[in-house]
Amino acid sequence: MSYFSKIIGVGSFVPKNVYTNFDLEKMMDTTDEWIQQRTGIVERRWVDDHTSTSDLAYEASLKAIENSGIKKEDIDMIIFATLSPDHDFPGTGCFLQAKLNLPGITALDIRQQCSGFLYGLSIADKFIRSGSHKNVLLVGAEVHSKGLDKTPNGRNVSVLFGDGAGAVVVSRAEVNDPKKDSHIMTTQLFADGSLAKELWLPAPGFAFPKERINEAMIKEGLHYPQMNGKAVFVHATKRMTECLQTACKEASVELNDVDLFLFHQANLRINSKVAEDLGIPENKVFNTIQRYGNTTAATIPLGMDDAVKAGVLKKGMLVASAAFGSGFTWASAVWRF
Numbered sequence: 001m002s003y004f005s006k007i008i009g010v011g012s013f014v015p016k017n018v019y020t021n022f023d024l025e026k027m028m029d030t031t032d033e034w035i036q037q038r039t040g041i042v043e044r045r046w047v048d049d050h051t052s053t054s055d056l057a058y059e060a061s062l063k064a065i066e067n068s069g070i071k072k073e074d075i076d077m078i079i080f081a082t083l084s085p086d087h088d089f090p091g092t093g094c095f096l097q098a099k100l101n102l103p104g105i106t107a108l109d110i111r112q113q114c115s116g117f118l119y120g121l122s123i124a125d126k127f128i129r130s131g132s133h134k135n136v137l138l139v140g141a142e143v144h145s146k147g148l149d150k151t152p153n154g155r156n157v158s159v160l161f162g163d164g165a166g167a168v169v170v171s172r173a174e175v176n177d178p179k180k181d182s183h184i185m186t187t188q189l190f191a192d193g194s195l196a197k198e199l200w201l202p203a204p205g206f207a208f209p210k211e212r213i214n215e216a217m218i219k220e221g222l223h224y225p226q227m228n229g230k231a232v233f234v235h236a237t238k239r240m241t242e243c244l245q246t247a248c249k250e251a252s253v254e255l256n257d258v259d260l261f262l263f264h265q266a267n268l269r270i271n272s273k274v275a276e277d278l279g280i281p282e283n284k285v286f287n288t289i290q291r292y293g294n295t296t297a298a299t300i301p302l303g304m305d306d307a308v309k310a311g312v313l314k315k316g317m318l319v320a321s322a323a324f325g326s327g328f329t330w331a332s333a334v335w336r337f
């Protein structure tokens with residue numbers, strides 16, 4: 001017996017507090033003009049003091065489950081993608097599982113940063129194809145705001161990131177006509193760890209001698225993300241372009257056949273360059289970075305939910321997705337929605 005999987009429900013949640021570029025001007029030595037020109041970002045959401053990543057994930061999950069039409073109790077696996085876990089351990093999937101009151105089911109965390117959602121989609125698809133699981137809740141959620149250096153020292157990174165969550169329910173699908181029926185057609189996953197330190201969060205870390213974190217590390221700012229922005233930009237455009245082509249080839253579809261492109265939202269200019277290099281019309285790329293900034297593992301499901309709500313993404317459409325991030329990791333997928 002061979003199985004397929006498909007996305008049957010989508011949901012998202014963002015905190016209510018909006019921080020515009022003008023708000024950031026007051027914190028760090030930056031300008032609305034610099035941020036918009038370089039990234040396309042206009043505003044982002046940041047949580048209040050009492051909200052965690054699993055809280056955002058919980059709200060997005062409830063909506064995805066409701067939209068899927070299945071009962072919460074039918075979920076048999078949680079895959080949680082985040083780089084901002086509630087705690088170092090256990091994985092945030094376990095905290096979410098407790099909040100959803102679904103004891104006993106499989107809960108798995110993955111650490112693939114901006115590619116986390118597509119890595120998770122691939123894992124969900126493969127577990128369902130194997131026949132071991134039927135209904136997987138896949139969540140990408142981040143609380144970046146509590147981990148950013150909001151002084152002028154951190155401006156090159158801190159203006160980019162926002163908080164948010166997106167979730168999908170991936171379920172076993174009946175596919176009679178692979179050209180027409182909704183299903184995940186391919187997922188492609190890649191990494192190059194030799195470039196890990198081009199975008200990383202060094203501390204706390206068990207690789208340090210004696211202590212995971214100490215005052216000297218904090219003084220040096222090693223507990224804040226470190227990024228070589230130019231290297232990220234160059235590799236992101238190259239890798240996203242490549243892996244989109246690979247995915248289309250594997251799925252036996254032409255780029256022209258794709259109805260909607262849901263790219264990771266790191267920078268509007270990265271997405272425009274990928275679209276330009278591949279001859280994709282801009283109106284086929286659904287961008288949300290202007291309103292949310294980069295929400296890392298959440299960008300793709302958050303964009304998917306907004307696209308559904310805006311009536312841009314409809315059942316039966318052919319969707320292609322690509323992401324790039326810390327690791328470096330990159331990934332792509334093609335599915336019939």
Ligand SMILES: CC(C)(COP(=O)(O)OP(=O)(O)OC[C@H]1O[C@@H](n2cnc3c(N)ncnc32)[C@H](O)[C@@H]1OP(=O)(O)O)[C@@H](O)C(=O)NCCC(=O)NCCS
Nearest residue numbers: 030031034038114155156159229230232233266267324325
């Ligand atoms: C971050 C990024 C927007 C920076 O753009 P850039 O054109 O490479 O800018 P640079 O880093 O060369 O900095 C240019 C100048 O702006 C300054 N600058 C940096 N951040 C700034 C900010 N937030 N506001 C104002 N000025 C800033 C720099 O200090 C530098 O000043 P100098 O010329 O006087 O030295 C760009 O590299 C990028 O988007 N990279 C990809 C990042 C990304 O996507 N990360 C997430 C990956 S998933």
